[in-house]
Amino acid sequence: MTGFKRVAGVTGAMLAMVLFVSACAKKESSLPKDRGPSEVSRKSSQEAGQMAEESRQNQAKGFPPPEHQVSEAQPAVAKPEEAMTKDQMAELDRIKEKTMVFKGPKFKKQIALTFDDGPDREFTPQILKILKQKQVPATFFVVGNMVKKYPDMLREIDRDGHTIGNHSFNHPQLTKLKHPETDRQIGQTNQLIYQTIHKSPLLLRPPYGAINDQLEQHFGQKNFKIIQWSVDTRDWAGQSPEQIMATVKREADPGGIILQHCAGGKQLQSTVQVLPGLIDYFRGQGYEFVTVDKLLNIPAYEEYTNKVSQ
Numbered sequence: 464m465t466g467f468k469r470v471a472g473v474t475g476a477m478l479a480m481v482l483f484v485s486a487c488a489k490k491e492s493s494l495p496k497d498r499g500p501s502e503v504s505r506k507s508s509q510e511a512g513q514m515a516e517e518s519r520q521n522q523a524k525g526f527p528p529p530e531h532q533v534s535e536a537q538p539a540v541a542k543p544e545e546a547m548t549k550d551q552m553a554e555l556d557r558i559k560e561k562t563m564v565f566k567g568p569k570f571k572k573q574i575a576l577t578f579d580d581g582p583d584r585e586f587t588p589q590i591l592k593i594l595k596q597k598q599v600p601a602t603f604f605v606v607g608n609m610v611k612k613y614p615d616m617l618r619e620i621d622r623d624g625h626t627i628g629n630h631s632f633n634h635p636q637l638t639k640l641k642h643p644e645t646d647r648q649i650g651q652t653n654q655l656i657y658q659t660i661h662k663s664p665l666l667l668r669p670p671y672g673a674i675n676d677q678l679e680q681h682f683g684q685k686n687f688k689i690i691q692w693s694v695d696t697r698d699w700a701g702q703s704p705e706q707i708m709a710t711v712k713r714e715a716d717p718g719g720i721i722l723q724h725c726a727g728g729k730q731l732q733s734t735v736q737v738l739p740g741l742i743d744y745f746r747g748q749g750y751e752f753v754t755v756d757k758l759l760n761i762p763a764y765e766e767y768t769n770k771v772s773q
């Protein structure tokens with residue numbers, strides 16, 4: 464029976480991919496002009512082609528299908544907290560209705576640390592160690608090709624209780640890609656995360672924050688929440704710990720989402736060095752550190768993926 468199941472799985476996956484790609488292809492002709500930032504993507508189209516090939520190979524191997532792409536299940540709505548006033552609930556509802564979010568509600572002194580571009584073996588373990596010592600949950604927006612290289616690090620992030628979000632496969636500017644390629648960037652990364660920790664993220668951070676109305680709508684229809692940020696530490700650009708601290712002190716306020724990195728930069732030692740002091744400072748100010756999903760009171764993963772027992 465195992466053989467039968469595998470064959471059925473492959474067939475289902477292939478059918479899902481065909482339906483999905485053909486649905487996206489219809490929209491391709493009306494792509495709007497890119498309104499995103501002008502940074503160029505880090506990787507060549509050659510790598511994107513290789514990724515598509517790997518995706519086909521994965522399908523042939525019978526890996527789980529990118530189920531979020533075909534799922535019609537709505538995300539579970541978390542219970543509103545009892546202590547909230549009407550105005551506070553209305554603020555939370557307004558945030559929940561949006562596909563794209565820059566920060567959380569103002570009424571609680573909560574703040575969310577986010578770390579992009581990992582996992583790696585250099586900075587990610589150092590950041591995890593500090594977060595564990597300080598008992599601070601955070602959100603990691605991971606890149607598919609790094610997940611592929613360091614699946615054990617992804618497992619460790621998950622085991623430590625942090626939230627994992629999708630940050631594309633190889634960090635292109637999504638607004639520069641055609642639709643089927645955009646979906647492969649996100650779909651294959653969710654597939655890799657699913658294979659590694661059996662969870663399929665619903666939180667998506669586009670590289671460089673580059674998005675347009677059509678992509679926002681497209682990802683919204685797939686139940687993704689696009690998570691931007693309210694404070695950019697510019698840690699990747701070689702900021703000193705003092706500069707990072709000054710930026711965060713100046714710009715962070717209740718509901719803040721702070722952008723940092725745990726891989727990919729030359730100078731991320733500053734990110735590691737500033738972290739303990741940054742945590743102590745905000746705790747001293749009465750802030751609670753939460754994951755992005757908790758800040759926004761939304762699910763982090765497709766509901767079904769939490770039920771997989773493995």
Ligand SMILES: [Zn+2]
Pocket residue numbers: 579580630634670671
């Ligand atoms: Zn990034």
